[in-house]
Amino acid sequence: MTLRQxxxxxxxxxxxxxxxxxxGIFLAGTVSFWRDEIxxxxxxxxxxxxxxxxxxxxxxxxxxxxxxxxxxxxxxxPNDRGAGTLVSWQPQPKPGEEPRARRGRGNEQWLDGMGRPxxxxxxxxxxxxxxLHFDLYYVPVYWxxxxxxxxxxxxxxxxxxGVISHKKIFKDFFTFRxxxxxxxxxxxxxxxxxxxxxxxxxxxxxxxxxxxGMYMPWGAIxxxxxxxxxxxxxxxxxxxxxxxxxxxxxxxxxxxxxAEAQWGAGSEAATxxxxxxxxxxxxxxxxxxxxxxxxxxxxxxxxDGSGHMTRGVQPEGVGRVSRDALIGLHAGxxxxxxxxxxxxxxxxxxxVMVGSGLVLWTVKRRERLPDPARPHLGFRIVDRLNIAFVxxxxxxxxxxxxxxRLLPLAMKARANAEVNVMFLSWVLAIIWAIAAPRRTAxxxxxxxxxxxxxxxxxxxxxxxxxxxxxSIGRGDSVMAAVEISFIVLGLCFAWMARTVWxxxxxxxxxxxxxxxxGEPVTAS
Amino acid sequence: xxxxxxxxxxxxxxxxxxxxxxxAALWCAVIARWLPMAPLDASLIATILSFxxxxxxxxxAFASRSLGRLTGGGAVCILAGIVLLKGSMx
Numbered sequence: 001m002t003l004r005q006x007x008x009x010x011x012x013x014x015x016x017x018x019x020x021x022x023x024g025i026f027l028a029g030t031v032s033f034w035r036d037e038i039x040x041x042x043x044x045x046x047x048x049x050x051x052x053x054x055x056x057x058x059x060x061x062x063x064x065x066x067x068x069x070x071x072x073x074x075x076x077x078p079n080d081r082g083a084g085t086l087v088s089w090q091p092q093p094k095p096g097e098e099p100r101a102r103r104g105r106g107n108e109q110w111l112d113g114m115g116r117p118x119x120x121x122x123x124x125x126x127x128x129x130x131x132l133h134f135d136l137y138y139v140p141v142y143w144x145x146x147x148x149x150x151x152x153x154x155x156x157x158x159x160x161x162g163v164i165s166h167k168k169i170f171k172d173f174f175t176f177r178x179x180x181x182x183x184x185x186x187x188x189x190x191x192x193x194x195x196x197x198x199x200x201x202x203x204x205x206x207x208x209x210x211x212x213g214m215y216m217p218w219g220a221i222x223x224x225x226x227x228x229x230x231x232x233x234x235x236x237x238x239x240x241x242x243x244x245x246x247x248x249x250x251x252x253x254x255x256x257x258x259a260e261a262q263w264g265a266g267s268e269a270a271t272x273x274x275x276x277x278x279x280x281x282x283x284x285x286x287x288x289x290x291x292x293x294x295x296x297x298x299x300x301x302x303x304d305g306s307g308h309m310t311r312g313v314q315p316e317g318v319g320r321v322s323r324d325a326l327i328g329l330h331a332g333x334x335x336x337x338x339x340x341x342x343x344x345x346x347x348x349x350x351x352v353m354v355g356s357g358l359v360l361w362t363v364k365r366r367e368r369l370p371d372p373a374r375p376h377l378g379f380r381i382v383d384r385l386n387i388a389f390v391x392x393x394x395x396x397x398x399x400x401x402x403x404x405r406l407l408p409l410a411m412k413a414r415a416n417a418e419v420n421v422m423f424l425s426w427v428l429a430i431i432w433a434i435a436a437p438r439r440t441a442x443x444x445x446x447x448x449x450x451x452x453x454x455x456x457x458x459x460x461x462x463x464x465x466x467x468x469x470x471s472i473g474r475g476d477s478v479m480a481a482v483e484i485s486f487i488v489l490g491l492c493f494a495w496m497a498r499t500v501w502x503x504x505x506x507x508x509x510x511x512x513x514x515x516x517x518g519e520p521v522t523a524s
Numbered sequence: 525x526x527x528x529x530x531x532x533x534x535x536x537x538x539x540x541x542x543x544x545x546x547x548a549a550l551w552c553a554v555i556a557r558w559l560p561m562a563p564l565d566a567s568l569i570a571t572i573l574s575f576x577x578x579x580x581x582x583x584x585a586f587a588s589r590s591l592g593r594l595t596g597g598g599a600v601c602i603l604a605g606i607v608l609l610k611g612s613m614x
Contacts, residue, residue, distance in 0.1 A: 218574075
């Protein structure tokens with residue numbers, strides 16, 4: 001066998017075995033480039049505001065009242081992608097208890113731009129898709145991450161073997177033969193793959209780097225003996241402080257300014273953390289945001305209770321900068337709006353690449369089936385799983401958005417219920433994908449996704465006061481952009497539904513089936 | 525042209541998966557020990573590189589002309605890795 005043939009086998013098998021879950025990972029990752037914006041949309045109670053001074057003062061006022069004896073406070077500063085600010089506190093651990101054990105979800109509160117508490121619906125917001133991207137759901141996080149890592153590894157393999165198996169990669173990029181059945185699918189697969197090839201390679205490789213300590217601990221163990229020792233060598237962990245006597249919490253804004261001066265021009269603080277707040281031995285840690293540079297680490301700057309800097313920015317070696325740069329490239333937190341759209345579009349190309357690759361497997365083999373009307377079981381499984389994932393998952397994801405708007409606000413475990421609605425919609429979509437005739441199965445799910453997305457802005461007009469026009473009127477560009485994106489995406493899905501419906505009727509296979517059945521062939 | 529049997533594809537796949545991880549893990553440790561840098565930097569750079577190594581082994585598992593060559597090459601890489609790792613501990 002020639003090298004190209006061996007790599008075609010490798011490409012086909014790694015793509016087929018890992019394709020469906022990779023499609024899910026890609027899709028969840030794609031929308032996660034808008035994690036903050038989705039979070040913003042899922043919490044319509046919050047209004048945009050970025051007055052950091054008022055926020056900080058209000059947060060301290062709230063926390064001093066709510067948790068004066070806490071082990072620690074955490075204040076997430078607002079940025080221009082989100083709204084409101086989330087504060088949380090860690091209660092004092094009971095004697096003999098691990099400090100981390102009492103971190104609970106109940107110990108947090110959303111504040112508005114003036115630092116006043118706001119009642120916000122319980123939702124995981126954009127964080128849900130972000131976590132789904134590498135933690136999956138309903139499975140232990142450790143095993144989920146191992147599995148996702150394995151999938152990513154074989155994505156990398158599929159990319160490399162796909163390039164090797166290609167005869168004329170450059171020429172093929174400019175080749176598109178529409179309405180030619182298998183050739184069109186192949187060209188589409190190639191175009192989306194080659195169009196963003198450096199992106200696909202980068203995003204897959206850097207994805208592995210984000211969890212590399214877990215996947216490949218041997219380089220660290222070789223030098224440090226164990227992972228805890230390795231982490232201890234690079235961490236600046238906050239040690240708990242025993243409380244003794246009260247002291248006022250210092251003004252935080254000057255400390256934030258001092259930290260930003262340490263980091264340099266253009267830097268922005270993301271989090272202020274207080275250890276033993278309001279105690280004479282209290283410590284204040286200011287953490288850096290990641291919007292202004294690729295290699296993002298939080299570079300903690302520490303202060304004591306009198307506002308005196310006790311520890312400034314520490315120098316970072318080539319290893320940490322390399323790792324942070326690769327992780328930064330993956331998460332794209334540094335990207336401004338233009339670059340973020342490019343990230344999003346490239347990532348859609350990646351999702352389409354995986355999806356079209358899966359469909360291509362069936363298109364290629366359908367022609368060679370002894371009887372296309374009655375394919376063998378393996379073929380039918382691949383065919384229906386394709387529908388269940390490629391068309392079913394987007395529909396399920398819109399189910400999450402609908403649940404966010406329609407579940408009663410006072411519901412118990414509401415945030416989890418939103419997620420359950422998503423998976424329940426997916427189960428229904430899978431049943432449909434298996435039970436319906438093939439053409440109806442594809443079209444039905446795509447059309448339902450279109451309908452679901454297109455009616456979300458209408459729903460918002462009815463059940464919230466942040467409909468599209470109201471948001472535009474208020475100058476709330478993030479909220480308005482999310483709603484417009486729903487409409488545009490909905491139109492894309494409507495176009496896909498229409499295309500699949502029409503094309504399936506005209507495909508060579510359908511013509512052949514009609515010939516076999518003795519029907520007259522009208523269009524081909 | 526000879527077509528591969530299902531067994532051959534499975535064996536090559538297993539070599540890529542298990543041998544790939546094993547070789548990447550071993551050489552990750554070797555590189556971490558031998559890179560002339562601070563231990564933290566060496567560990568991190570070695571770990572980053574190990575994933576490219578893993579991918580390369582999977583590609584090789586399918587590109588290699590025969591399973592015999594593959595096994596021989598794999599054995600040489602493991603031996604060399606162990607010798608270098610032992611050497612770094614001296």
